[in-house]
Amino acid sequence: MYQTDAARRSRTSASVAEALSRGDKVFHRDTSAAELVDDLGETARAALESRALELVDPHTCFQKTDGLHWALRQLFEEMIQAAFDGGHQRVVLTHGARALQVMSPEPAERLAFEHDVDRLTALPGVRALCCYDLQTEQTDVLEAVAGLHHRDVEDGLWSVRLLGNRLLVHGEIDADNAGRFGAVLRVAASHGVSVVDMTGVSVLSAAGLHVFEGAADLLRRRGERLLMVGTSPTVHRALAAVSVVAAGWVDLEPASEPEG
Numbered sequence: 001m002y003q004t005d006a007a008r009r010s011r012t013s014a015s016v017a018e019a020l021s022r023g024d025k026v027f028h029r030d031t032s033a034a035e036l037v038d039d040l041g042e043t044a045r046a047a048l049e050s051r052a053l054e055l056v057d058p059h060t061c062f063q064k065t066d067g068l069h070w071a072l073r074q075l076f077e078e079m080i081q082a083a084f085d086g087g088h089q090r091v092v093l094t095h096g097a098r099a100l101q102v103m104s105p106e107p108a109e110r111l112a113f114e115h116d117v118d119r120l121t122a123l124p125g126v127r128a129l130c131c132y133d134l135q136t137e138q139t140d141v142l143e144a145v146a147g148l149h150h151r152d153v154e155d156g157l158w159s160v161r162l163l164g165n166r167l168l169v170h171g172e173i174d175a176d177n178a179g180r181f182g183a184v185l186r187v188a189a190s191h192g193v194s195v196v197d198m199t200g201v202s203v204l205s206a207a208g209l210h211v212f213e214g215a216a217d218l219l220r221r222r223g224e225r226l227l228m229v230g231t232s233p234t235v236h237r238a239l240a241a242v243s244v245v246a247a248g249w250v251d252l253e254p255a256s257e258p259e260g
Contacts, residue, residue, distance in 0.1 A: 030096030170200030182211030199230030
């Protein structure tokens with residue numbers, strides 16, 4: 001998820017370059033795939049020639065599948081199997097911010113396909129980098145997708161990564177992105193994640209304060225508590241006034257004071 005094309009383009013190019021350097025097979029779906037070739041230069045041209053990098057046209061995918069998620073999944077299952085049969089040990093699927101809307105114009109089908117992507121990445125050796133256009137995609141779809149990919153999300157101003165039972169949060173949570181961040185927290189909590197590390201959070205807006213209520217409530221119903229560690233003094237004071245914290249459903253552990 002990205003707020004600017006430049007950030008999305010940079011992240012995608014870096015990820016593809018890293019995958020190619022490992023010898024992975026990369027399938028890249030984008031309505032402007034030429035940008036990737038321009039960014040990677042000779043690396044991309046050599047990878048295209050060796051078939052390590054394959055550019056997948058979203059319009060062709062739609063023509064083959066009529067935008068139906070199960071047909072898209074089947075198409076990519078076949079592509080993945082062909083890559084493994086060709087001797088590749090790992091496969092990376094990437095798509096640009098608008099590619100999914102072309103392949104699957106119906107929002108419900110797009111969301112269903114994202115669930116299928118999650119299933120595909122459960123296969124040994126398969127990874128995915130999925131990008132979204134925050135300006136054109138529906139808000140409810142973006143929130144659902146953020147929750148689905150809660151283990152690793154980059155959203156312009158903030159990011160999360162799941163390490164064991166701890167969700168590491170970095171960046172700024174503002175009014176515009178609080179809904180997506182809240183979806184990540186709720187889904188993480190539903191999977192048993194009870195520790196949120198806020199050490200890397202520099203801004204937490206009023207809207208961001210209240211997204212912890214859903215996660216805390218999910219854990220409370222199972223007899224567990226949400227533990228928030230590494231909160232800055234400012235964030236700590238703000239959270240202390242939130243209802244679920246005041247009610248004792250959340251434990252706060254502030255960041256350590258610097259020595260000296």
